[in-house]
Amino acid sequence: MTGFLFEITFWLTVPFWGLMVFAPTWAWTPRIVSSPLIAAPPLVVYTALVAGHLPELWATMSSPELGELREFLGTSWGASAVWAQVLAWDLLIGAWMYRESRRLGLNPLLMGPLLVFTIILSPFGFAVFLLIRARCDTPDRATTVVTRQ
Template sequence: MTGALFEITFWLTVPFWGLMIFAPGSPLTARIAASPLIAVPPLVVYSVLVAGHLPQLWATMSTPDLAELRAFAGSAWGASAVWAQVIAWDLLIGAWMYREGRRLRLHPLLMGPLLVLTIVLSPFGFALFLAIRYACDRRNRGTTVVTGQ
């Protein structure tokens, strides 16, 4: 069962990524990408994977130790759980990037490859997007963050 859960995790997020990359102007895409609930499918997989291992997971994560973390990630359920968590967070980062790209009116031919890079190597895609965002949005956003205007 662990192998099947590992395999299905990414595919549960493909429709969301597909909308953001191939239908960025759709109102449906905007509505879906605005919801943090898009991360629920991989988080359900994560929950199923860790449900029977909560004491071990807690011990591993509450007092980080490299040897313990290696043992955790070296198990099928541990590696699958890490994968599901990474997939969920990557999708949340990608959805935020999508929304910010729309706000900045970045062209889909720029955002599409950035989102693909984020799927494959999220730290690089995210860092590159942050640099582009900074270059496009230099104005003082202090009041925008507070007032939403």
């Protein structure tokens, strides 16, 4: 069962990534990916994986030590749970990047490959996007967020 949950987790996120990469200008894409509920499918898998292991999970995460964390990740349920968590957070980061790119008017031909890069190596994709965002965004948009002007 753990192997199945591991395998299905990625496929539960693919439709959302697909919308952002291949249909970024479709009217429904921003509506769908603006919801934090897009992270719910992998988090449901996460919950299923850890439900029977909460004491072990709590002990490992409440006072993390390298040896214990390595042991935790050495279990199929632990590695699969972390995988589900990573995919959920990566999807939320990707959705934020997508929304910001639309706000900034960035070309989808730039963002598509960057989102794919983020799927594969999210910290690097996110860092590249932050650099692009810093370059393209207005220096002080605090008043525009409040006044919408």
